[in-house]
Amino acid sequence: MSVARAPVRIAAGQGFWGDWLEAPYRQATGGPIDYLMMDYLAEVTMSILQKQKSRDPALGYAKDFVPLMERLLPELAKRRFKVTANAGGVNPPACAQAVADGARRAGLTGKLKIGVVTGDDLLGRLDDLISRGHTLANLDTGEPITAVRDKVLSANAYLGAWPVVDALRQGADIVITGRVTDTGLTLGPMIHEFGWAADAWDRLAAGTVAGHTIECGAQSSGGNCLVDWERIPDLANVGYPIVEANPDGSFAITKHPGTGGRITVPGVTEQLVYEMGDPRAYITPDCVADFTTIQLEQAGKDRVRFSGIRGRPATDKLKVSLAYFYGYKAVGTLVYAWPDAYRKAQAADRVLRQRLADLGLRFEAILTEFVGVDATHGPLALAAGAGDDAPEVQLRIGVRSTDRARVERFTREIAPLILNGPPSVTGFAGGRPKPEEIVAYWPALIDKKEVKPCVELVAV
C-alpha cells in the first residue's frame, strides 16, 4: 500500500529587499517548513549592485542577507529546512562566501552546503551579443540596445527554476542565485521534491502560480489588502504565506497558526492580479501559465486551495533586464495651510514655473502634484471636490533632465518661495532637495541557447 506523501511546505520570508526582517525568522520558528524562499531583486536593484561591485569586487549582493542568515543558521541546522534566495545579485559567489563564513563562525563547519547559481550576468558579453546580431530591442519601445549601449550599467537574463533544481539535487541546503525569477525560487523546490518533468506544463504552471502568490510576502496574507481591510486581524504580527504543495500540482496557501493577517479567496485574488499582464500568458523561463484556469476554494480558516491550473510550453526566449544611466531628477515639496490652501499651492507653482522660465531653464519634464488634492487620483479627485477647504496641501514639484546643472539650479528655487511667495507655507525641514541619478530599466529578450546557467557547490 502506498502512503500519501505529505505536502511540501514552502514559506515566503522576504517579498523584496527591504522587507520585514522578522519575517524569515518567524517563518522558520513558527511551525514546520521544508523551504524558506526569499525574493530580493527588483528591476533596478541589479544596477545598484553592479555599481557596488565595480567599487569593491567583494560586493554586489544583498548585504542584509548575511546577518539575516546568521540569525537563521542555528534554526536551519536544527530543523533542516532549505533556503532559496536570489540575494546573490550580481555576485552570488561572494554572497555565498559571506554566508559560509558566518556558518563557520556559528560552528557549522562541515554541516552545510551552499549552492551558487550564476550565468545570468550578460554585461561582459554585451558587445559580443550585439556583434552577433542580437538587438536586445526594448520590449516597450522597440529601440535596439545600441541606442544606449555606452550607458548600460547591468544586463541580466532571468533564469528560471531549473538551476535551483540542479543545486538542490547536488545537495545544497542553501541556494543563492543571481537573477533567478521570483517564481523559480518556489517552483524549483517543487520540481526537486516531486520529480516533475521539464514538459509537465500544467504542474510547472501550478508551481509558477504558487510562486507568484507568495513572491510578494504578506501581500497574499493580509498586507496591502483592500477587501475588508479594517477587519484584517493583527497586522502587527502578520503571518507570511506558506505554500503546501502536492505532487499533482494542487496546493494550498496558508500561514502559521497564531499569526496575524488573513488568508481568504478575495485576498489571494488581489495578489493574483498584482502586476498582471495578459492572464492567459504569464510567461516565465519554465512555462507559460494560464491564470484564467486557476480555481480557488476556501478550505478552512486562513487556507485557500488552488487547483485546475493549466500551462503551455515555455518559449525559446529569456527576458533580459538591462539598466542604463538616463539622467537626473529632483523633487521639491512645500506645505500650504488653510485658508485657501490649494489656491496658495497653485499660486506658488505658477510663481516657480515663471522663475524657471525666466532663468531659461528647460527640462525634459516638469511635474506638479498637489498632495492632498490630486496626487493619486488626478482630475477624478478634483471633480469630487478634493481641493475645497483643505486644511493643508503639499505642493510637490519635480523636474527631469540629462543636464545635472539644470536640475541642481532648480533645487535652489524652492526655499526662496517660503519668504517671497504665497503665504502660510511650512514643511521645509528636509532642506534643499538633492539631484538624483536616474537609472532606467530596459526590458529585452534573448534566445535561450545564448544563456548557460552555472551551478556550483560551496561546502561550509
Added chain:
Amino acid sequence: MRRAGRSVKPRGRRVQLVTLAHARSGDKGDTANVGLIALRPKDYPLLVKQVTAARVARHFKGMIRGPVERFELPNLHALNFLLHGALDGGGTISLKTDAQGKVFSTALLRMAIEVKR
C-alpha cells in the same frame, strides 16, 4: 461627476465601483495594471458589461497617455486592465508620487456604473 446633460433618464441607480468591487494594481514599465474583482461573484457580469476598456479610458482621461486593454478572468470574477502610458515613464524615470501605479486601482473604484433599482 454630475451628468446634468443626460437626455435619457437612467433606468437604474448609479453606484460607485467601490461598493461592488475591490482592486489591486501594479506596474510594468510605463504601464499600470488594475485588477478589478467583484466583491460578490453575482456582480461580475455587471462589471463585464459596463466596465469596458473604452469606458475605463474615458474615466482616466488626462491621467494616461496610451490605450487601455482589458482581459477577463471569469474564474476569479475579475477583470484586468492595462493602462498604457500611465506612469510618466514609469519606475525610476517617473516624477509621480505613484510612480509604480500602486494606487491606480483605487482611482478606478471611483467610477460609477448603473445597477437595477
